[in-house]
Amino acid sequence: MAEVFIGSEEVAAGRVTRHELRRWYAPVYRGVYARKDIELSLRDRAIAAWLASGRKGVVAGVAASGLHGAPWVDPDVPIELVGVRIRPQHGLVPRADRIASDEITRVGGLPVTSRVRTAFDMGRHLERTDALVRLDALMWNQKFNRADVRALGDRYPRAAGLRRLLELLPLVDGGADSPRESRIRLWLLDAGLPQPETQIPVLATSTRPVAWLDMGWRDYKVAVEYDGDHHRKDRKQYVKDIARLRMLEALGWIVIRVIAEDKPSDVIARVEEALIRRGCSVEVDDLHRFARTFAA
Incomplete structure (x- = not known):
C-alpha cells in the first residue's frame, strides 16, 4: 500500500478494513489517509492533495517550488492546487486560476506547475517580502527566465497580484544564501x-x-x-x-x-x-x- 491513499479505494479493493482504517491510519485530507506512525514528507502531502482533488489538480505555489528543489520549504507548508475546483481545507489551498498545458510539468510523475509558472504564482499570491524570499530560493536552485515570467503576465493580464510580481521580478537574485x-x-x-x-x-x-x-x-x-x-x-x-x-x-x-x-x-x-x-x-x-x- 502507498504511503498515502484514498481510503474508500483501499477498502473496496480489500487491502484494508474499515476497522483498520480507523485504528491505524489518520486522514491527511478528506478521504485520503496515511499511517499514524509515519512522518509525511512534502512530496507525500503533495500526492495526498492531488488524490484529494480526484487526481485532477496541479501542485502549485511554495510546495511546487520545493518539489522543484528550492531550499527552505518546510514539509508542512500548505499545498496549493490549480486546475481543479474543490473545497479548501486545512493544509490544502485551491486556487481559482487558469492554467495552460505548457505551464505544467511532472516531477516524479506528479503534475506540478513549471518553474516559470511557479514563479508567476508565488510573486502574485505571497506577501511582498515572502514572495522575494521564495523567488530568490527558486532562482538559487536553478535559474528561470524572468522574460518568460513576464510573458505569462501578457497571457493573463487580469491576474490578481500581477503588478506586485512585475515590480519584484527585477529584484530577484539567485545569489541569496538564506x-x-x-x-x-x-x-x-x-x-x-x-x-x-x-x-x-x-x-x-x-x-x-x-x-x-x-x-x-x-x-x-x-x-x-x-x-x-x-x-x-x-x-x-x-x-x-x-x-x-x-x-x-x-x-x-x-x-x-x-x-x-x-x-x-x-x-x-x-x-x-x-x-x-x-x-x-x-x-x-x-x-x-x-x-x-x-x-x-
Whole structure:
C-alpha cells in the first residue's frame, strides 16, 4: 500500500478494513489517509492533495517550488492546487486560476506547475517580502527566465497580484544564501540604496577567490554579511569569522555584519554611512523616506 491513499479505494479493493482504517491510519485530507506512525514528507502531502482533488489538480505555489528543489520549504507548508475546483481545507489551498498545458510539468510523475509558472504564482499570491524570499530560493536552485515570467503576465493580464510580481521580478537574485539575506537586500533597496551584487568573489594576489561576500558593492568595497546564530554559538566558526573579517578589512573592504536581532533601520543607517564614506551618492526620494518610516 502507498504511503498515502484514498481510503474508500483501499477498502473496496480489500487491502484494508474499515476497522483498520480507523485504528491505524489518520486522514491527511478528506478521504485520503496515511499511517499514524509515519512522518509525511512534502512530496507525500503533495500526492495526498492531488488524490484529494480526484487526481485532477496541479501542485502549485511554495510546495511546487520545493518539489522543484528550492531550499527552505518546510514539509508542512500548505499545498496549493490549480486546475481543479474543490473545497479548501486545512493544509490544502485551491486556487481559482487558469492554467495552460505548457505551464505544467511532472516531477516524479506528479503534475506540478513549471518553474516559470511557479514563479508567476508565488510573486502574485505571497506577501511582498515572502514572495522575494521564495523567488530568490527558486532562482538559487536553478535559474528561470524572468522574460518568460513576464510573458505569462501578457497571457493573463487580469491576474490578481500581477503588478506586485512585475515590480519584484527585477529584484530577484539567485545569489541569496538564506531567506534572511533576501529580506536584508529588500530593506536596503526599499530605503533607496543602490542594488547590491550577491556572492561577490574577493581576490587577493591570485585569480582564486579567498572569500565570497553575501552582498555588496565592488566599486565602493562595501559589503553586508549576515551572521546566523550558528556563527556566534560555534566557537571555532566564530574564530574563523573574525579572521575572515580582518582579512577583508586588510584588503580594503568595509564589512557590515548583521545579526538576527538587528533592526532594519539600524542596518540601513550603517550601510548608508559606509557607502557615503566611500563616495557613493545616495539619492532618497519621498517613496524611500516613506519606506524608511516602517523600518522599525
